[in-house]
Amino acid sequence: MKYLNEFRNGEIAQRMAREIWQVATRPWKIMEVCGGQTHSIIRNGIDQMLPPGIEMIHGPGCPVCVTPLALIDKALAIAAQPSVIFCSFGDMLRVPGTDADLFQIKGRGGDVRVVYSPLDAVELAVKHPDKQVVFFGVGFETTAPANAMSVHLAKRRGLENFSLLVSHVLVPPAIEAIMSSPENQVQAFLAAGHVCSVMGFWEYPPLADQFQIPIVVTGFEPLDLLDGIRRAVIQLEKGEHHVENAYERIVTYAGNLEAQRLLAEVFEITDRSWRGIGVIPRSGWRLNDNYRDFDAEERFQIRGIHTEESPLCKSGDVLRGAIKPAECPAFAKQCTPRHPLGATMVSSEGACAAYFNYGRFLSADELASAGVAHAR
Amino acid sequence: MCLAIPGKVEQITADGHVRMGRVNFGGVVKNVCLDYVPEIVVGDYTIVHVGFALTKIDEQSALETLDLFRKMGALDEELATEEEAFARAANAPQSACPDGSCDLTGKNLRASTPDKSGSAQ
Numbered sequence: 001m002k003y004l005n006e007f008r009n010g011e012i013a014q015r016m017a018r019e020i021w022q023v024a025t026r027p028w029k030i031m032e033v034c035g036g037q038t039h040s041i042i043r044n045g046i047d048q049m050l051p052p053g054i055e056m057i058h059g060p061g062c063p064v065c066v067t068p069l070a071l072i073d074k075a076l077a078i079a080a081q082p083s084v085i086f087c088s089f090g091d092m093l094r095v096p097g098t099d100a101d102l103f104q105i106k107g108r109g110g111d112v113r114v115v116y117s118p119l120d121a122v123e124l125a126v127k128h129p130d131k132q133v134v135f136f137g138v139g140f141e142t143t144a145p146a147n148a149m150s151v152h153l154a155k156r157r158g159l160e161n162f163s164l165l166v167s168h169v170l171v172p173p174a175i176e177a178i179m180s181s182p183e184n185q186v187q188a189f190l191a192a193g194h195v196c197s198v199m200g201f202w203e204y205p206p207l208a209d210q211f212q213i214p215i216v217v218t219g220f221e222p223l224d225l226l227d228g229i230r231r232a233v234i235q236l237e238k239g240e241h242h243v244e245n246a247y248e249r250i251v252t253y254a255g256n257l258e259a260q261r262l263l264a265e266v267f268e269i270t271d272r273s274w275r276g277i278g279v280i281p282r283s284g285w286r287l288n289d290n291y292r293d294f295d296a297e298e299r300f301q302i303r304g305i306h307t308e309e310s311p312l313c314k315s316g317d318v319l320r321g322a323i324k325p326a327e328c329p330a331f332a333k334q335c336t337p338r339h340p341l342g343a344t345m346v347s348s349e350g351a352c353a354a355y356f357n358y359g360r361f362l363s364a365d366e367l368a369s370a371g372v373a374h375a376r
Numbered sequence: 377m378c379l380a381i382p383g384k385v386e387q388i389t390a391d392g393h394v395r396m397g398r399v400n401f402g403g404v405v406k407n408v409c410l411d412y413v414p415e416i417v418v419g420d421y422t423i424v425h426v427g428f429a430l431t432k433i434d435e436q437s438a439l440e441t442l443d444l445f446r447k448m449g450a451l452d453e454e455l456a457t458e459e460e461a462f463a464r465a466a467n468a469p470q471s472a473c474p475d476g477s478c479d480l481t482g483k484n485l486r487a488s489t490p491d492k493s494g495s496a497q
Binding site: 036040043089090091093094103106113114115116117118119120142143145146149153156157194197198220221249250251252256258259262 | 406414
């Protein structure tokens, strides 16, 4: 394991950070899109290793965070029905809807199951022909191939008691929406590595051209993130704007063609509402006409859901990168992981939750005026 | 949610509908769909997200990543059984981090992060 030790050695991280310090002559704002990356940056203190002018802005990349409250409420209403087995990944169990969460629905007698894979939900549908089995299919492009396969198999096996409550969102339209906002401050993007393992990065060069921004495909580990940031800063300093792959051990330009083929067969592009941001045109997938029969929203026709977001919550500003979590007046006061007011405090991948869990209670300005030195 | 975990393919089976495999994630073995990685053979390493292999990866990268993800607590979260998931939810407040792993992994990682301690095992 010699190589492992060397690769993990802090010296490499320090050297990469030092190179960023040497290269950076001006302040730059770089957005990581993926919630997993946000979590890793905060947990590992990557942002604190950077020169003061290099600011990481945390994007809308947590799928739980951007799932509209109305859809969570719909999930709860379906899960509460006696004829239903409602399947989800574990991270949705305690995400609050307006009145309850999935765990509480189970406590009240709802048949809520946690599955490892959407295929487990398909098997439940085979075993329980007298029940309606619904899978809550939330996520970005990384999770979509699994959900696509579940519904494809259900159709092939003629399972009329399986359906998908689907809310898939896509990274490129979110980048476009952020860059098109008049308040935008983002100058470069770290593209989400595992999203690109599925989709490749052929969708990104037109965005880099149109908005003249560097886009670097980046992984999740501390060294991956430092390398992604380093490459973005080098491009910014040179005035360049192209797409680079800093995650070559996982990501190819074309991505996983088998997965993309099934995605195209099952889903079609649709407008999606992003919690905290609003509707972004053509920013998600829904089941297409061939698979519409497997859409839980069509099958269950839940009506009369009215949701209201807290007026104190500034999660929209956080998701767009306009403010840091600690700059929201409600942060760590009225709004905590125990009592979240908005999307970004709800999920462990949300920027507000990451800041809260790792004790980032001060804004960047407050930190500077308190004389907190940046690690080198 | 978008984390994909590396594992070693130990066995490949066809259940008549999809190509499945037994994949070992540092000791935890799961059934994984291999339909998206037709090139994979027994003994290969692959990265897996929600029960689906997404791409092949070399052994060295796989072992390094697995080691780091274990330290970060990411394996527990991604590979939890249904019982474990509910047990965690029962003890957790309605919150950002339903399984309570954030605080734990934060502590674990702080103690073992290479770029903080400057050394690895």
